[in-house]
Amino acid sequence: MQKIRIVAALALLAVVAFATNPSPERHRAKVRQAIAERSPLAGALGIGALTAFVSTYHPLGVLSYTTVDGRVVSVGAFGYVHVRGA
Numbered sequence: 001m002q003k004i005r006i007v008a009a010l011a012l013l014a015v016v017a018f019a020t021n022p023s024p025e026r027h028r029a030k031v032r033q034a035i036a037e038r039s040p041l042a043g044a045l046g047i048g049a050l051t052a053f054v055s056t057y058h059p060l061g062v063l064s065y066t067t068v069d070g071r072v073v074s075v076g077a078f079g080y081v082h083v084r085g086a
Contacts, residue, residue: 017062022076027066028052031074034083 022030031052036043055066055073063077074083 014062017078020077020079021059021062021064022079022081024057024064024066027057027064027074027076027081028055030076030081031055031066031083 029052032043032048035048035051039047042048051068051073055068058065058067063075065075066073072084074081076082
């Protein structure tokens, strides 16, 4: 009975992860926002929008990430997107 509960909980967790995986638009919006917060000048010049535009979205089912020139810019899972040094 214990194993059934563990399997059911893991299955539910996987379903929630798939359902809440951030979209490409959510990643790009978060990248734009993070760059503008880190540097108001870069935000005013549209650097964040440019970076978001050239980013490539990679979905992995339960999580996703974006890259620019082969470098990971953002990672997302469960509806949350974390921007890494954009």
